[in-house]
Every structure is written in structure tokens, then in C-alpha cells.
Amino acid sequence: MQYKKVIDIINNSTNIAIVTHESPDGDAIGSSTAVYLALKKLNKKADLIIKEYSSVFNVVDILNESIREPRNINYDLVFVVDSANAERLNEINILKNANEIINIDHHISNNLFGTYNIVDGKSPACCQVLIKVFNSLGIDIDKEIATSLLVGIITDTNGFRNQSTNKETFIDVANMLDLGVNLSEIYMKVLSTNTLAQFELKKIANNRLEFFENGKIAFTYITEEDKKNVNAQIGDHEGIVDIGRSIEGVEVSIFLHEKDGIYKVSLRSNSYVNVSEIGIIFNGGGHFYASGFVSDLPLIELKNKLIEEVAKRL
Ligand SMILES: [Mn+2]
Numbered sequence: 390m391q392y393k394k395v396i397d398i399i400n401n402s403t404n405i406a407i408v409t410h411e412s413p414d415g416d417a418i419g420s421s422t423a424v425y426l427a428l429k430k431l432n433k434k435a436d437l438i439i440k441e442y443s444s445v446f447n448v449v450d451i452l453n454e455s456i457r458e459p460r461n462i463n464y465d466l467v468f469v470v471d472s473a474n475a476e477r478l479n480e481i482n483i484l485k486n487a488n489e490i491i492n493i494d495h496h497i498s499n500n501l502f503g504t505y506n507i508v509d510g511k512s513p514a515c516c517q518v519l520i521k522v523f524n525s526l527g528i529d530i531d532k533e534i535a536t537s538l539l540v541g542i543i544t545d546t547n548g549f550r551n552q553s554t555n556k557e558t559f560i561d562v563a564n565m566l567d568l569g570v571n572l573s574e575i576y577m578k579v580l581s582t583n584t585l586a587q588f589e590l591k592k593i594a595n596n597r598l599e600f601f602e603n604g605k606i607a608f609t610y611i612t613e614e615d616k617k618n619v620n621a622q623i624g625d626h627e628g629i630v631d632i633g634r635s636i637e638g639v640e641v642s643i644f645l646h647e648k649d650g651i652y653k654v655s656l657r658s659n660s661y662v663n664v665s666e667i668g669i670i671f672n673g674g675g676h677f678y679a680s681g682f683v684s685d686l687p688l689i690e691l692k693n694k695l696i697e698e699v700a701k702r703l
Contacts, residue, residue: 415544420470443624498674513553516541607633
């Protein structure tokens, strides 16, 4: 990757947009706001396009400068962060018209759809990839950028617990502490606080949890109706997949969440099942221990297929 070229592209662009995947999680929010702040340091004002986001991410002040819809469809340069493919994006149309696309990600399944691709499949978070990018571009990481980056690192490592967490994670976070970031406050807000609706959804999912294959597979789901009943907002289903995963003996946790009449599937494994393989079968993707995709199959059929695919790998 030629970083000098990236700086040239940024300098030569007047209309810049930043986009990330739909239903943005902490890494998507952290990455896109960090890029926005970094561009500001280069005296470039970009459109930070985020359709919707959970209130837990208000810890990132600059989110109030984000916009819901693109201002135009002809951007010179589009940054895409934390997205394995173009299909998962909020804004596929602006990619079609963009002169340059800089794709920064950490999914092993990323299909390198950018004109420039900075993808590190070993990194636990896109925000951690960005630290290297900013350092290479000579962009100073200040307290505000660090706060964004920490949101992504904390959420994607599930609080430094996921296997993907590495030595660099701790070195990077240690450096951020020197900048005065409030690690415990960010951690509490984005990872250890449930909204009331989220708590209610967890109760429902707990009650529905079933085990298969001698307790190695945990399965649960929530429907559109459940969400309506508890007045759930975007992001309130976060953390449910980790309930199954936390139970002794479970290798793979399967969580289905109905949205707009189809099911969003989250898979998590604990030690030896590569769930990104299953994601790919269903046209999704992800990482060894975490993957996801959407399916229009009916609930029972989808459940049975998933259990079958996981069982083959146990
Ligand atoms: Mn991520």
C-alpha cells in the first residue's frame, strides 16, 4: 500500500464521503468517526454518512456532525470502513459513481472492492487497522480520535476478551491512556450498559435458548414482534449472541434476529469452529470466531440448516 498515494488522493479530492455497514456496531461507528476526524486534521471536510445508530455511541461527540443521507451521489472519494463487501453498505449508489474508493477493513472475507484496499484480516478491529494507517499517513492521534478508536476496539474485542485481541491491542490502548482517554467510561457506556429494551430482549432470548449436539450448540432468536413489544431501538439486540456463547460446553452460539421480514444471523464460536466458513455458505462472511449474514428462509428451515452446518464442524 502506497500511503503517499493515499495522501495525494485525499489532497486532490473536494467531495469526500465516509460510509460503513448497515446497523453499525461500535467498530463501524468508531472507524467512520475516526476517519472523519483524521480528514479534518488534513483540512478536509467530509460527509460522514450514518443512517442510524444506537444511543450508546453518544460517547463519541462528533457523531452529531453525521448526516443520514448523502448530500449528492457524485463523490470524488469514498472511504468505506469495517465492511467486508459493498453489498453490506448503506450507500451502494455513491460507490458506483465514486472516482476512488478507499476500503479499510479487518474481515478475512473482504472482497477488496475498493480502488485502494487496506485490509488486515488478523486485526481484531477496523479501528486497530486505522491506528497503523494514521501513523503511516502522519496523522496525529489525539484524545478525540483515540476515543473513537477505543469504541471500536472495545466492542469488537468484546472488552479485550476475544481471541483476536493481540499484543498490539494493549500497546495501542496503553498509548491512548497517555492521551487522557477515559477507558472505563467508554467501556461502561458501549459494552456494559443495557438499555431497558435490550434487557427485555435478553430476557426473551434467554427463555427461548435451546441446546443441540450435547450442549455444544446454543440457539435463540428474537422476532420483529418482540422488538415492537419492548419498543426496541437500533442496537438493542447487541450482546444477545454472547449469552449462548458464555455457557459452559457451548462451542457455537447461533442468534437470529428478524428485521424487515428477513433474519439476520449471528454466529459466534469459542475455540475450534471457523464460523466464517458457514457465513460464506450463506453469502455472508466474517471472522474465524464471529460471522454474520442475512437469510430470507423461514425460521425453522434456517434454524435446522444452521444447526446442520455447525454440527458438521464439531
Ligand atoms: Mn469490525
